[in-house]
Amino acid sequence: MFDALTEKLQQTFKRMRNKGRLTEADVKEALREVRLALLEADVNFKVVREFLGRVEARAVGQDVLESLTPDQAVIRIVRDELIQLMGSHVERVHMASNPPTVIYMVGLQGAGKTTASAKLARMLRHQGRQPLLVAADIYRPAAIDQLKVLADKIQVPVVTEPSKTPVELAELGKAASRRMAKDVIIIDTAGRLHVDDDLMGELEAMNARIPANEMLLVVDAMTGQDAVRVAEAFKERLPLTGVVMTKLDGDARGGAALSIREVTQLPIKLVGSGEKLEDLEPFNPDRMASRILGMGDILTLIEKAEASMDREDTQALAEKITKADFTLDDFRAMIDQVKKLGPLSKVMEMMPGMGGKMAKMKDKVDDRSVVRVEAILNSMTKKERQRPEIIDGSRRLRIARGSGTTVQEVNRLLKQFDEIKKMMKQMKGKKGRMRMPRMPF
Numbered sequence: 001m002f003d004a005l006t007e008k009l010q011q012t013f014k015r016m017r018n019k020g021r022l023t024e025a026d027v028k029e030a031l032r033e034v035r036l037a038l039l040e041a042d043v044n045f046k047v048v049r050e051f052l053g054r055v056e057a058r059a060v061g062q063d064v065l066e067s068l069t070p071d072q073a074v075i076r077i078v079r080d081e082l083i084q085l086m087g088s089h090v091e092r093v094h095m096a097s098n099p100p101t102v103i104y105m106v107g108l109q110g111a112g113k114t115t116a117s118a119k120l121a122r123m124l125r126h127q128g129r130q131p132l133l134v135a136a137d138i139y140r141p142a143a144i145d146q147l148k149v150l151a152d153k154i155q156v157p158v159v160t161e162p163s164k165t166p167v168e169l170a171e172l173g174k175a176a177s178r179r180m181a182k183d184v185i186i187i188d189t190a191g192r193l194h195v196d197d198d199l200m201g202e203l204e205a206m207n208a209r210i211p212a213n214e215m216l217l218v219v220d221a222m223t224g225q226d227a228v229r230v231a232e233a234f235k236e237r238l239p240l241t242g243v244v245m246t247k248l249d250g251d252a253r254g255g256a257a258l259s260i261r262e263v264t265q266l267p268i269k270l271v272g273s274g275e276k277l278e279d280l281e282p283f284n285p286d287r288m289a290s291r292i293l294g295m296g297d298i299l300t301l302i303e304k305a306e307a308s309m310d311r312e313d314t315q316a317l318a319e320k321i322t323k324a325d326f327t328l329d330d331f332r333a334m335i336d337q338v339k340k341l342g343p344l345s346k347v348m349e350m351m352p353g354m355g356g357k358m359a360k361m362k363d364k365v366d367d368r369s370v371v372r373v374e375a376i377l378n379s380m381t382k383k384e385r386q387r388p389e390i391i392d393g394s395r396r397l398r399i400a401r402g403s404g405t406t407v408q409e410v411n412r413l414l415k416q417f418d419e420i421k422k423m424m425k426q427m428k429g430k431k432g433r434m435r436m437p438r439m440p441f
């Protein structure tokens with residue numbers, strides 16, 4: 001996601017940094033390049049114009065030019081304004097003070113409504129809520145089955161009944177929530193291929209009978225400015241409260257995510273970042289800006305790590321690392337922990353410095369290479385993992401054969417393990433800057 005935009009912005013800032021002293025003309029030149037990068041990323045042209053107006057007003061001035069690090073000052077301003085553009089803070093899905101909370105998921109067909117409804121149900125369950133899903137996409141029977149399958153996985157009940165109208169289904173949902181003591185109703189409404197009057201009328205009728213606490217418009221980030229136009233059209237008729245932007249994991253250029261808030265004044269509340277049920281996150285403008293600028297998203301990574309790792313294991317590992325008696329056994333445990341974060345390519349995307357050109361590298365680290373590294377480690381004896389220095393030529397050959405890999409791969413792993421160990425010793429010695437070792441996959 002946003003790879004091309006990130007790469008262009010990084011190039012621009014690199015050129016600016018290499019200039020040494022900056023003049024007003026240098027900053028203006030850099031901002032012209034930022035403008036082009038944003039337009040190429042399909043950001044709405046009015047949004048680009050106003051955004052750059054704001055950035056320029058702050059960046060072209062004596063304060064910035066005479067600061068100690070003018071290049072960093074300019075980047076900071078761009079970052080600040082990107083955050084503002086996307087809404088400045090995390091906008092939560094609000095719960096009604098008097099349950100049940102009614103959430104309508106609306107949008108065009110294929111935007112990802114059904115998937116997002118189930119993902120949201122899962123997220124709310126993890127927050128301790130008791131959600132109930134209503135399958136109201138009656139024109140697409142497959143959508144009802146799809147919702148049932150997804151809901152089954154997360155064990156959330158689905159209300160649906162053949163030959164009922166969407167309005168009746170919303171009513172049934174409300175009645176069922178009372179009966180089943182559920183505090184949130186998520187209604188997956190019908191989509192259409194295009195915005196049309198019938199669809200809007202139907203949604204208005206549902207909302208008139210069972211009023212929404214949240215009416216979330218689901219849009220597909222891959223559709224760029226079309227998503228923004230769809231949002232404008234829906235907003236004209238319906239009391240939308242926010243946007244769920246899906247498919248941010250694809251190669252969306254970023255235009256929709258960067259324009260929709262400014263054009264429609266609707267906050268992006270949630271983003272979909274994959275097809276799996278856990279791939280839904282609150283939208284965080286601050287982190288998104290860092291990601292766009294290639295500064296990584298280490299906070300999301302840490303949160304994911306905290307959510308998925310066993311705290312005691314992590315603690316024990318951290319202690320070993322600082323004691324520098326790190327063995328290949330610990331290394332194997334470390335790989336296990338990293339694997340819990342999700343596919344490696346995703347983990348890498350969130351690491352600082354992995355934006356732009358570096359991001360291409362992530363295509364090379366596939367999870368199969370992790371499997372190979374694990375196979376090598378598993379083919380070693382316990383003694384070998386504890387004391388890798390005993391692994392001589394014949395042992396290397398045996399390990400390679402046992403793991404279905406080559407001696408070269410075994411050598412590479414051992415060499416890189418050595419580097420990691422050295423780095424850990426340095427880390428123990430001084431707290432200064434550390435260089436990340438190359439990981440063996």
Ligand code: GDP
Nearest residue numbers: 109110111112113114115246247272273274275
């Ligand atoms: P609906 O017609 O709006 O209900 O759309 P669906 O929920 O059926 O989604 C349409 C397609 O998009 C399905 O194949 C989903 O698996 C896929 N999809 C939905 N959300 C995401 C997402 O965040 N990332 C990716 N990669 N695919 C998604």
